[in-house]
Amino acid sequence: MAESTIFALSSGRGRAGVAVIRVSGPAASTVLRRMTKKGAAAPRQASVVWLRDPENGEKLDQALVLWFPAPHSFTGEDVAEFHVHGGVAVITAVLRAIEKVAGTRPAEPGEFARRAFENGRFDLTAAEGLGDLIDAETEVQRRQAVRQMGGALFRTYEEWRSRLIEAMAYVEASIDFADEEVPEDVEAAASPVVAALAEEIGGRLADGHRGERIRDGVEIAIVGEPNVGKSSLLNTLARRDVAIVSDIAGTTRDLLEVHLDLGGYPVTVVDTAGLRTGGDVVEAEGMRRARARAEGADLRIVMVDAQQWPEIPDTLADFLGARSLMVANKVDRVADKTWPGGEDLIGISTRTGAGLDRLIARLELEAEKLLGAGEPAVITRARHRRALEDCLGHLESFLAGGKAIELAAEELRLAARALGRVTGQVDVEDVLDQVFGSFCIGK
Numbered sequence: 001m002a003e004s005t006i007f008a009l010s011s012g013r014g015r016a017g018v019a020v021i022r023v024s025g026p027a028a029s030t031v032l033r034r035m036t037k038k039g040a041a042a043p044r045q046a047s048v049v050w051l052r053d054p055e056n057g058e059k060l061d062q063a064l065v066l067w068f069p070a071p072h073s074f075t076g077e078d079v080a081e082f083h084v085h086g087g088v089a090v091i092t093a094v095l096r097a098i099e100k101v102a103g104t105r106p107a108e109p110g111e112f113a114r115r116a117f118e119n120g121r122f123d124l125t126a127a128e129g130l131g132d133l134i135d136a137e138t139e140v141q142r143r144q145a146v147r148q149m150g151g152a153l154f155r156t157y158e159e160w161r162s163r164l165i166e167a168m169a170y171v172e173a174s175i176d177f178a179d180e181e182v183p184e185d186v187e188a189a190a191s192p193v194v195a196a197l198a199e200e201i202g203g204r205l206a207d208g209h210r211g212e213r214i215r216d217g218v219e220i221a222i223v224g225e226p227n228v229g230k231s232s233l234l235n236t237l238a239r240r241d242v243a244i245v246s247d248i249a250g251t252t253r254d255l256l257e258v259h260l261d262l263g264g265y266p267v268t269v270v271d272t273a274g275l276r277t278g279g280d281v282v283e284a285e286g287m288r289r290a291r292a293r294a295e296g297a298d299l300r301i302v303m304v305d306a307q308q309w310p311e312i313p314d315t316l317a318d319f320l321g322a323r324s325l326m327v328a329n330k331v332d333r334v335a336d337k338t339w340p341g342g343e344d345l346i347g348i349s350t351r352t353g354a355g356l357d358r359l360i361a362r363l364e365l366e367a368e369k370l371l372g373a374g375e376p377a378v379i380t381r382a383r384h385r386r387a388l389e390d391c392l393g394h395l396e397s398f399l400a401g402g403k404a405i406e407l408a409a410e411e412l413r414l415a416a417r418a419l420g421r422v423t424g425q426v427d428v429e430d431v432l433d434q435v436f437g438s439f440c441i442g443k
Helices: 028-036 088-099 111-118 124-135 139-149 152-176 186-205 210-216 230-238 281-296 314-319 356-371 382-400 405-423 429-436
Strands: 005-009 016-024 047-052 059-068 079-086 104-106 218-224 256-262 265-271 299-305 324-329 345-347
Touching (some): 005 028, 005 111, 016 028, 016 088, 028 047, 028 079, 028 088, 079 088, 088 104, 111 124, 124 139, 124 152, 139 152, 186 382, 210 265, 218 230, 218 281, 218 314, 230 265, 230 299, 265 356, 299 356, 324 356, 382 405
Parallel strands (some): 299 324, 324 345
Antiparallel strands (some): 005 016, 016 079, 047 059, 059 079, 256 265
């Protein structure tokens, strides 16, 4: 248990009907008693009371009060919650009043969740799931976060760890009980377990970064020559004026991006500078950034002018391929009003809206291919992936053989330690600040 008692606004800032202020720590009961002027509150039962200044007794607000005694609370400590009216002045007055009680201080970002982790209320993956749930903007992100917060990742990693410990038992036995009756070839007994685990982890690492993509969104870059309609398409997809649209070539000189929900999938669409030869120094830098962003994108919309089809500018040749979708804009200007489109060639008009429904449906399909197929992700952050890669490296080193039994045992210990770092079972102090520092103050 931490010695200090922390407090913070746990709901969003700004004018609202209700705001939630949370207090956690050994002085939480003192705060509750001094601000309500009442005795012990009934656990987990809401009551409406007047909150008062602990020094002069002045009424601050009529609030709904909840009391969660340790260990049955979010943090595992004594917790008091004040559900006050959501005006800025009310919130400020209540926070100032709490700070007047000895032993209290404002919480740091993520400190409530960190205390919950340290008190065994959940593991690191569940804590990350809570943060992802708060940040979720699409249905797919919400589902992944709920699953992770509910312990799905923890159960998978712990199951892997238990199997690894089983293999370690064979090897450790031959070291610790060399004079006893243990199998002569303990590595042969452990190898099938380790090999199966290595294969499973390797398969999860080859998931195309799907879990991270769900968190961060599929990135789609729009590339094309100047004045082909890239910015108009961005505005159309965003349903607002994000980019300046002009007949002047080179209007877009930097990267513009919007975050969208396409069919429940998170997508980031990036408008890039028009690619052409020539241009001033600033435009040249914009084109350099455009090429770099397009090369790293999950999908590229390669936009051409329908009036010029089938000619494709040389500046776009490098962006044609498996991760590209050819889109021809300005089909309304084609004389016969027809467009020889196919599965990989979509004709649209950002001016009339022709073909946009088909394009959006195709983008949703591509997002689903990247994010929706396969088993639920067990890797949702870069640190998970690094730990699994580290673990797999040690497992493969063990399987390669040729080591003294003590060194082989150490490879398994290091592999188990790598798995433990994901859930917080071992040696995680170096990642705690990274995990909880991204939380909002009230969590």
